[in-house]
Amino acid sequence: MINKLIAKIQKTKAPIVVGLDPMLSYIPEHIQKKAFEEYGETLEGAAEAIWQFNKEIVDKTYDLIPAVKPQIAMYEQFGIEGLKAYKKTIDYCKSKDLVVIGDIKRGDIGSTSAAYAVGHLGKIQVGSKCYVPFDEDFATVNPYLGSDGVKPFIEVCQEEGKGIFVLVKTSNPSSGEFQDQLVDGRPLYELVGEKVAQWGEEHMGDTYSYVGAVVGATYPEMGAVLRKLMPKTFILVPGYGAQGGQGKDLVNFFNEDGLGAIVNSSRGIIAAYKQEKYASFGPENFGDASRAAVEDMASDIRQALEAR
């Protein structure tokens, strides 16, 4: 799957991932209205609105991008109905040949991480039958519990040819509270990064590992250090756009081969029609606004990479 991700990045010339993190407030009035007319102002109605919103954005952008990253929390907040929309979105994106990164940030003790790994990346046995419950291509994983919590994911990935991105240095303002604490003079995130590189050796693709890392665009200097520390690790970089990261901040996350990173934007793409820059599209054409935002983001990153 890491090989497929890289091939798709090379084909689209766009190392970007669209974060499908729908909030009801992002969804244009006409989509909400139609969903509520059909299902009422219910969790089912909200899930239908989310699904129709996602579908339009995917339809308008899938040929430009290698991957999407649905954030499961945005679906889980609507309970079971929301999670059905999460699954529907995964299946639809895969039918469009997009790589799907499930932003689930799971992580637990061994047997429990194994259950998450099976549910999201693997197969579950029921009697004599076998099922694929959520079937993302990649999942994000929280490292706080150590190797015990991460290795069950890697084992399932080895069986299924799938991958993970382990949180190393997150994009949020307070990420330093624990992640930046100095251990023998070095920040904790560097130790986590070293572990990610070690874990990654257990499951290599052709040039990069199936075990990737999450490092926020909002911390470009730390990105440069981590890039060197984990040379064969693909870095998923959230925090571009709405969270404050810009193209020029991103070059540090890439290797000399122009690969090694994939940059996420969520709100900046999916709610583009709400920005002044794309307002002329109007809410009816929100998908076209998202397409324009994807093109601008890809070009911003390409220019930054060429200028270095």
Add this chain to the structure above:
Amino acid sequence: MINKLIAKIQKTKAPIVVGLDPMLSYIPEHIQKKAFEEYGETLEGAAEAIWQFNKEIVDKTYDLIPAVKPQIAMYEQFGIEGLKAYKKTIDYCKSKDLVVIGDIKRGDIGSTSAAYAVGHLGKIQVGSKCYVPFDEDFATVNPYLGSDGVKPFIEVCQEEGKGIFVLVKTSNPSSGEFQDQLVDGRPLYELVGEKVAQWGEEHMGDTYSYVGAVVGATYPEMGAVLRKLMPKTFILVPGYGAQGGQGKDLVNFFNEDGLGAIVNSSRGIIAAYKQEKYASFGPENFGDASRAAVEDMASDIRQALEAR
């Protein structure tokens, strides 16, 4: 909710929580067979088996215990159908007046943690209507992202009178890999513990905070240190029984008032009928075996507390 938890511990004289973490391999043949006859060897069939298994254990133990802790991963591994069984289990336990601790170990950047908090502990607005998606009483939270990731949970808890348990020192063998790293001569988990105590001041019950901590029974010496560091923090203690912890290891986690901790056992209770000690009950009477295991565990902890 922390006040209710404490009142129920005092009433049952059992500071214990039953971990409803069903694996198909724990579920007696006759329950699986019946579920598969009705729904086939499907995810729905597996979910039905889990639900019937849980129901019997709850029916046979609810009068002895203050709380249950369903581990969502064990449901999530069966996809949407599994999560329906999770929700059904929560609702049933609440109808039996049990406090429900959702072991979800979520944690993300601010807006995303807010979505998890709403979905599990709060209410979600859909148009003019309001819904309670999962409705646990407490949830476990991963602190790796810092205050940003934890505070949205606390805000929802303040609105709803609910609580959280933040992972401080987990029970698994490799928990020390990052959690024990020394920062200015002190392990990281102590820093996390101090933060938990601080966060807890923002949402106090009568004697303890609504913001609790998770500290594994497998690390009793660290438990003693953390107990002093977080005097008003209720500690959820996993790792008793199957993971290796014993009654005598647990006294460190309690305050002088005999409160301040609640000890979880999962496999040791729900799969008790598989142990030699309870084998005479037979698989047909697995619920009675679980009841006996609860009584033995409560008495083990009471004796250890009296002996100190």
